[in-house]
Amino acid sequence: IIGVVAAVVVITSAPAEAQNPIRRLCPAAVQQNIGGVYTPGGIIWTSFDGQATWVYDLSRGVRYPLPETVPCGRNCRPSPDRTWVTYFNVATYAFNRMRFDGSGRALVSTYASDVEWWNADTYLIWTPGHDAFLQNSTNGSTERPFDSSGAIAIQPGGSWGVVLSPTADRAEFKRELVDLALRGLAGGIPTLEVDLGLDTPYFNAQSWSPDGSRLAFVNTVQIDGRTGGEIFVIAPGETQSRQLTNLSATYGAVRLNGLSVGELSWSPDGSRIAFWLTPITGGDPTANLGRALIHMVDVNTGAMSAYCGFTTTDHTPNPARLIWSPDGTHIAFAGDTESGSLGYSLLLLNTETGLITAMSSGVTQALGAPDVYAWGRLP
Numbered sequence: 001i002i003g004v005v006a007a008v009v010v011i012t013s014a015p016a017e018a019q020n021p022i023r024r025l026c027p028a029a030v031q032q033n034i035g036g037v038y039t040p041g042g043i044i045w046t047s048f049d050g051q052a053t054w055v056y057d058l059s060r061g062v063r064y065p066l067p068e069t070v071p072c073g074r075n076c077r078p079s080p081d082r083t084w085v086t087y088f089n090v091a092t093y094a095f096n097r098m099r100f101d102g103s104g105r106a107l108v109s110t111y112a113s114d115v116e117w118w119n120a121d122t123y124l125i126w127t128p129g130h131d132a133f134l135q136n137s138t139n140g141s142t143e144r145p146f147d148s149s150g151a152i153a154i155q156p157g158g159s160w161g162v163v164l165s166p167t168a169d170r171a172e173f174k175r176e177l178v179d180l181a182l183r184g185l186a187g188g189i190p191t192l193e194v195d196l197g198l199d200t201p202y203f204n205a206q207s208w209s210p211d212g213s214r215l216a217f218v219n220t221v222q223i224d225g226r227t228g229g230e231i232f233v234i235a236p237g238e239t240q241s242r243q244l245t246n247l248s249a250t251y252g253a254v255r256l257n258g259l260s261v262g263e264l265s266w267s268p269d270g271s272r273i274a275f276w277l278t279p280i281t282g283g284d285p286t287a288n289l290g291r292a293l294i295h296m297v298d299v300n301t302g303a304m305s306a307y308c309g310f311t312t313t314d315h316t317p318n319p320a321r322l323i324w325s326p327d328g329t330h331i332a333f334a335g336d337t338e339s340g341s342l343g344y345s346l347l348l349l350n351t352e353t354g355l356i357t358a359m360s361s362g363v364t365q366a367l368g369a370p371d372v373y374a375w376g377r378l379p
Helices: none
Strands: 006-010 023-025 043-046 054-057 062-065 084-089 094-099 106-109 114-119 122-126 132-136 151-154 160-166 173-179 191-198 206-208 215-223 226-234 254-256 272-279 292-298 304-312 330-336 344-350 356-361 374-376
Touching (some): 084 114, 084 374, 106 122, 151 206, 191 215, 191 226, 304 344
Parallel strands (some): 006 191
Antiparallel strands (some): 043 374, 054 062, 084 094, 094 106, 114 122, 122 132, 206 215, 215 226, 272 292, 330 344, 344 356
């Protein structure tokens, strides 16, 4: 049997174009709408007591805890149409799915560490041993069409994955984009392994677009002897990435998001990416930092928006997660409005106007950070 030959490609990224002028949207203050209804509506998941995942129904202006749940952090995965969500059922100790209002609960898997949606009809299930397989959401049939060893993010609807492996001297880890379906196959079929750079803490955020057509990832750049970050994009099968941002031209060295990978937030239609930008004022990306503010970049044009109506120093190790509305018009996150008594509030950002509205106070730091988990809708 002839083994597979690995074709390792080192990315020589397309040079970055000059950064387009950044559109700055800076309303003077956070608008208060505590307990009210809000357009575009839908249902947001977060936690208000640290004991359970909570519903905040924007169409009715009410909130309530979901039975048999715990704060779900990054393990709440909305379906592509945002009508279902997978979650961990603490009563049965298994992964289930439900509607966003808590109805229609059904078992997904009793042997999983996480459950994602590979497509509308198929789950991507990660086992406790970090193996991944596909499961039909209707009849429960399973298949393993790819070798997921070392993978940390698998392409929705496809077989490509971001794989971590040690460098030759084993001092660091490197990231590669790999067609997982070709690994281990006989016949001498080459496996394309595209180098995405080192897995450097605070400079390694990455996420697949919702349709799996593109991967966005942060890589390091050097600015005046300091390390900063920029966003790059690549499509499966390509050997050259494209540098999407040139933030250093405006800000100097910056950090994009925090320590957790997988936090570049794609809009539902795959046209934009939202992220936190934190200026680095010294040599340490965990200290000597400025205030973080939300930015959004158009993946096709490179047009950039900065939302400076809210800034925060709560950015290390991770800033608040950014969760898009199902219609792609708003972003939900939790933040301290510095109004004295409200603490962390559920905040909604209108991406067109920059206006930020506080919907409910009391979002808790259930898992170390006050986070929004998901935003869905009822069918």
